[in-house]
Amino acid sequence: MSTTTLTPAPAGSADTTPARPAAEEGRIGLRANLRHIGALARRNLLQIKKDPESMFDVLLMPIIFTLLFVYVFGGSVGGSLGGNRQDYLNYLVPGLMAMMGMNIAMAVGTGVNDDFRKGVMDRFRTMPIARSSVLIAKIVVELGRMMVAIVILLAMGFALGMTLGTSLLGLLGAVALSAVFGAAIMWIFIVLGLAMKTAQAVQGMGMLVLMPLQFGSSIFAPPTTMPGWLQTFTDYNPLSNLADAVRGLMMGGPVADSVWVTLAWAAAITLVMAPLAVSKFRKKA
Amino acid sequence: MERNDRNPSNGRNAVEVRGLVKHYGSTKALDGVDLDVREGTVLGVLGPNGAGKTTLVRCLSTLITPDAGHAVVAGYDVVKQPRQLRRTIGLTGQYASVDEKLSGRENLYMIGRLLDLPSKQAKARADELLERFSLTEAAKRACMEYSGGMRRRLDLAASMIGSPAVLYLDEPTTGLDPRTRNEVWDEVQRMVAEGATVLLTTQYMEEAEQLAKELTVIDRGRIIARGGVDELKAKVGGRTLQIRPSDPAELAAMAQAIREAGLDGVAGAQAVPDEGLLYVPILSDEQLTAVIGLLGVRGFSLAHVSTALPSLDEVFLAITGDKAAHHSDQAPQEVAA
Numbered sequence: 001m002s003t004t005t006l007t008p009a010p011a012g013s014a015d016t017t018p019a020r021p022a023a024e025e026g027r028i029g030l031r032a033n034l035r036h037i038g039a040l041a042r043r044n045l046l047q048i049k050k051d052p053e054s055m056f057d058v059l060l061m062p063i064i065f066t067l068l069f070v071y072v073f074g075g076s077v078g079g080s081l082g083g084n085r086q087d088y089l090n091y092l093v094p095g096l097m098a099m100m101g102m103n104i105a106m107a108v109g110t111g112v113n114d115d116f117r118k119g120v121m122d123r124f125r126t127m128p129i130a131r132s133s134v135l136i137a138k139i140v141v142e143l144g145r146m147m148v149a150i151v152i153l154l155a156m157g158f159a160l161g162m163t164l165g166t167s168l169l170g171l172l173g174a175v176a177l178s179a180v181f182g183a184a185i186m187w188i189f190i191v192l193g194l195a196m197k198t199a200q201a202v203q204g205m206g207m208l209v210l211m212p213l214q215f216g217s218s219i220f221a222p223p224t225t226m227p228g229w230l231q232t233f234t235d236y237n238p239l240s241n242l243a244d245a246v247r248g249l250m251m252g253g254p255v256a257d258s259v260w261v262t263l264a265w266a267a268a269i270t271l272v273m274a275p276l277a278v279s280k281f282r283k284k285a
Numbered sequence: 286m287e288r289n290d291r292n293p294s295n296g297r298n299a300v301e302v303r304g305l306v307k308h309y310g311s312t313k314a315l316d317g318v319d320l321d322v323r324e325g326t327v328l329g330v331l332g333p334n335g336a337g338k339t340t341l342v343r344c345l346s347t348l349i350t351p352d353a354g355h356a357v358v359a360g361y362d363v364v365k366q367p368r369q370l371r372r373t374i375g376l377t378g379q380y381a382s383v384d385e386k387l388s389g390r391e392n393l394y395m396i397g398r399l400l401d402l403p404s405k406q407a408k409a410r411a412d413e414l415l416e417r418f419s420l421t422e423a424a425k426r427a428c429m430e431y432s433g434g435m436r437r438r439l440d441l442a443a444s445m446i447g448s449p450a451v452l453y454l455d456e457p458t459t460g461l462d463p464r465t466r467n468e469v470w471d472e473v474q475r476m477v478a479e480g481a482t483v484l485l486t487t488q489y490m491e492e493a494e495q496l497a498k499e500l501t502v503i504d505r506g507r508i509i510a511r512g513g514v515d516e517l518k519a520k521v522g523g524r525t526l527q528i529r530p531s532d533p534a535e536l537a538a539m540a541q542a543i544r545e546a547g548l549d550g551v552a553g554a555q556a557v558p559d560e561g562l563l564y565v566p567i568l569s570d571e572q573l574t575a576v577i578g579l580l581g582v583r584g585f586s587l588a589h590v591s592t593a594l595p596s597l598d599e600v601f602l603a604i605t606g607d608k609a610a611h612h613s614d615q616a617p618q619e620v621a622a
Contacts (some may be wrong), residue, residue, distance in 0.1 A: 027368065028368070032401055035398065035401070036398075036399055038398075039395050039398035039399050040395075040399070042395065043384060043387065043391075043395050046386070046387055046391055047384070047386045047387070050386045050387070050427060051386060118384075118385065119378060119380040119382035119383070120382050120383055120384045120385075121382075122348060122376070122378060122382045123376070123382035123383070123396070123443065124399075125347070125348055126346045126347060126348060126371055126374065126376045127371055127396070127399050127400070128368060128371040128372045128400070129399050
């Protein structure tokens with residue numbers, strides 16, 4: 001049989017000698033990588049389009065949380081802040097913006113876990129694409145979902161009478177900071193999603209970690225009335241830093257410290273978790 | 286095990302596997318596998334469930350890393366050059382690896398884009414393959430609404446987008462009804478006719494016969510036989526004669542009578558008391574007549590006689606001489622083809 005009938009392929013002819021020196025050959029360039037991320041993000045968007053119910057969390061969470069906290073706790077917490085319900089609204093909405101990223105990050109973990117039990121991941125992992133591109137595409141789309149949630153949250157806040165203490169620039173800074181920190185947290189949940197057996201386990205674990213972090217912070221109430229040991233916890237809790245930074249950027253007050261600490265946390269989490277996630281993704285059998 | 290020297294010198298190997306080992310805990314999924322696939326040919330890897338077929342394919346497609354040994358596919362080492370390798374292979378697994386929520390066209394377009402086709406070309410290629418795999422009408426429907434056969438065809442189409450030099454088909458028709466199975470076979474035969482090199486794993490002798498000229502039989506992670514389809518068929522006798530005696534107690538005596546008679550080309554007889562059946566691999570109608578004639582002359586009374594195409598079990602019966610070999614703990618006998 002003639003060997004010239006072989007279907008032409010980019011890397012061409014089969015050769016029995018394995019020696020192909022250039023280790024760089026086959027590396028994926030930046031532009032190709034961006035194109036792959038684009039194609040994969042399009043997949044995630046199409047999934048949302050086919051299953052609009054998957055947007056319910058993003059659409060309803062900001063509305064329900066705002067109404068719930070403002071009308072249930074607003075009167076009493078607002079009072080102890082030395083003001084009223086309206087003052088609590090101004091305190092709460094920046095906190096909720098910080099919180100929103102956490103809950104959406106958890107959805108990334110369950111989504112990755114779900115995806116992995118389907119054959120399509122095998123296809124991606126046998127294709128000439130950077131393995132991180134599948135995960136980055138997911139994060140890009142989830143950040144988009146987070147933006148939708150934040151827009152609804154802000155609309156809700158302004159509708160209920162929230163007043164912006166700074167400028168539009170400050171508001172945009174607050175949104176950007178929430179997104180950066182949210183993206184970092186997504187890597188943690190991707191690692192969890194890859195490590196745990198079921199999506200339910202990811203969700204259970206996520207709640208277990210997130211609840212104390214969210215409530216043991218300055219998101220919902222100022223920690224000044226909390227006992228000393230809890231104040232120590234909230235001081236070191238990165239969610240407090242994020243909430244304080246977002247609040248400062250939106251409502252005024254000193255922000256430099258909390259912004260830098262938040263960015264440092266985001267960088268540290270990403271530097272540790274992103275490589276771990278990619279390596280887990282690569283090794284997952 | 287001896288290298289397979291059947292390869293004509295002009296055929297280069299698209300796949301070369303030497304001493305491949307993969308353990309999962311104490312389970313040896315692959316226990317030193319050697320095999321070659323020549324360019325432009327189909328190698329059938331035949332084995333029962335759990336033989337290590339899927340582990341082999343996953344090693345060769347960079348999904349898992351072997352513990353020892355090495356493999357070269359299309360000139361690329363599977364461990365050292367996975368990135369280059371992924372440009373030259375296509376994989377269709379037992380489970381359809383397409384996105385269920387997306388439509389057939391959306392899936393193929395996405396894969397085209399991931400293979401760096403420009404948008405227009407990716408669309409054209411998707412439509413071309415949808416047409417070829419008779420999926421044009423279903424192109425816009427979500428894959429979760431597809432039938433099993435349609436999904437498998439879409440999966441094949443997805444594997445073909447990059448015109449891979451080497452295609453792995455891991456049990457491509459397991460779980461499909463006979464009609465759909467034929468459709469998939471037709472497609473595979475077409476790909477091979479167009480020059481693809483295929484490594485096909487299957488549990489079905491019939492499938493291996495249909496698609497492959499060369500076979501490797503694998504069991505518990507080891508190669509237990511290899512050779513041409515005709516050779517292995519000769520080994521299993523082409524068909525198996527199943528004889529049910531009126532009195533099951535006579536099974537052993539019948540088997541002994543056949544073995545001692547030394548009929549030309551009749552390899553042996555296996556009594557299976559649990560089933561009340563005597564299995565005799567045969568090559569021809571003459572042998573069938575001779576076996577029945579012999580039993581009649583010896584005065585055995587027969588209740589039922591039938592023949593069956595060789596099943597995988599019969600391949601094992603012929604190769605290992607022990608029907609239960611692959612269920613017991615005893616190591617299978619090595620039989621070089």
